[in-house]
Amino acid sequence: MDACPRLWRGPRRTWRGCVCITFACLCLAVLYFVCTETGVMLRSQHRGPRRPWQGRAGPVEKLIRGVQIAPQSSANATPASASPHRNASGPPLTPARQAAGPPPAGGGWISGLAGFFRRLLLAMLGDRQRGASLDFPGGRLPWRVWDQAAGSSALNRRLQKVFKAYRAMNKYSVPPQGRGARPPRRRSGQELLCQLRSRVRVRTLGAQLPPFNTAEWATILPARNLSQELGPLANCAVVSSAGSIRSSRLGREIDSHDAVLRFNTAPTSKYQDDVGKKTTVRLINSQVMASKEHRFLENPLYTEGTLVAWDPAPYSADLQEWYNKPDYPIFTRYKEYRKRQPAQPFHILHPSVQWQLWEVIQENAGEEIQRNPPSSGLLGALLMMSLCERVHIYEYLPSRRQTDLCHYYERFQDAACTLGAYHPLLFEKNLVKRINQGSDLDIFHSGKVTVPGFQVLNCSGVSY
Structure with missing residues (x-):
């Protein structure tokens, strides 16, 4: 049990200490990446509070105010109930994710971890093929690039009404x-x-x-x-x-x-x-x-x-x-x-x-x-x-x-x-x-x- 402390008792075993430290650093790095990816995943699934109504109340605005936010909605951009062109350039949500629905019960974290290592490998090797697919199996996980073929059918019920x-x-x-x-x-x-x-x-x-x-x-x-x-x-x-x-x-x-x-x-x-x-x-x-x-x-x-x-x-x-x-x-x-x-x-x-x-x-x-x-x-x-x-x-x-x-x-x-x-x-x-x-x-x-x-x-x- 005192193997690691004994590594420092002589120059002949210094290399074993280096291997031990290197392995520990690698484990910490992998743990950091996993925690980071998990944090982003949780943030992407979090739905923030609704914003109080502000702006003019016309027929469309009244309709928008009466529509409830669908549970599966998740993204970030100009509120549908906000006054017209407040949205400068809101951030992105993949439409395909809404169309695909939530990940299958029971296998989400396992497939998520597998997907993380896949993405890490892609990052290390580089994008050898332009437009390489970064989707997860079945398109169920939150990491997708924008689906350029998305249409209004990908919107949730609230946004379809709007x-x-x-x-x-x-x-x-x-x-x-x-x-x-x-x-x-x-x-x-x-x-x-x-x-x-x-x-x-x-x-x-x-x-x-x-x-x-x-x-x-x-x-x-x-x-x-x-x-x-x-x-x-x-x-x-x-x-x-x-x-x-x-x-x-x-x-x-x-x-x-x-x-x-x-x-x-x-x-x-x-x-x-x-x-x-x-x-x-x-x-x-x-x-x-x-x-x-x-x-x-x-x-x-x-x-x-x-x-x-x-x-x-x-x-x-x-x-x-x-x-x-x-x-x-x-x-x-x-x-x-x-x-x-x-x-x-x-x-x-x-x-x-x-x-x-x-x-x-x-x-x-x-x-x-x-x-x-x-x-x-x-x-x-x-x-x-x-x-x-x-x-x-x-x-x-x-x-x-x-x-x-x-x-x-x-x-x-x-x-x-x-x-x-x-x-x-x-x-x-x-x-x-x-x-x-x-x-x-x-x-x-x-x-x-x-x-x-x-x-x-x-x-x-x-x-x-």
Whole structure:
């Protein structure tokens, strides 16, 4: 019983001590990994409290308020009962997991442990085959990459009611199915990228466009567009506000990019290790600008980097109609901000961008989606694809850290933040998964999607 102490009584037995210590360290490392994986699994199955109702009470909102959360729901994104475009870019929940249901009784922990060692082996060997399957047998365990073929049938009962209600609401006068007919076949990732470049013209408002061609607007709208302002950019990062980015330790990797885009109220202070500290562009929605809670005019958070604002507009994207009746008072707040911060670079996204993007999503969705604009998350990704040669999008699709937490800087949890209620998030993420040029292992470990910028995209000979 005193074998290990005797190892240190002479130099001849030192090697035996090294073997003993090495074996003990290996056991501790395996125990650490098992505990970590188990902790994430438990967090992914935890359902947080419901959020008190806040916002306007219309017919759809009343329906949403009356719907109960299904027991199996688990994810993190914009609450279905929250006011419209609060969700910047919620973190990911695999739709296939909801469709598959809970793991079989009795064998969950055994298969989970087996799956852990399988994933550990994949991590050690690397992803030798792009898109290597990280699913568990039967698709029953919580570690899956995003299922790009998921549809509304994968939603739980509560979210299906919300989905149908928003689809029927049609606040922005969207014609059925959009303008384009659905393709006769499923487009490849390259075809989708070329379609996005061809169909979506990413631009901001200028003083030459009526009703902004007045002396007042000429003095406050930027004279240069975003590309001229930011210059040539090679590698860019789009950082989701998802709660699953917590404990990711991705901060240094994110800051290594030439430019970093963040969303709405997402802070960097206190979270640098996970999200980095560099902010080149901040995309904000008009609800944040109008909210007293976020102190848009006073908060120094909104003086860092270049600001780009957006507001849901009618499907026609008629500037005069939008100017007369915006969703939130974006133009009033913009003028107030510019008076206080005249040197701050501040742009407004042209409303046609959101609906051109919506049409591409709808055309490739396979079913009718919500007739509401895309989320800030996808708009931000598209914005950086128009400016950069390569874009990495973090935690917009699921990683192994998936959680019910909606935002990494808040405590609120809700399943709708991932799959969407107001925004067609489910179908947006299907599209992003299809255009990803990175590996499934990148998504699993880092929640990282890799897409090329439009300027380097080769579409010659590609039909879309």
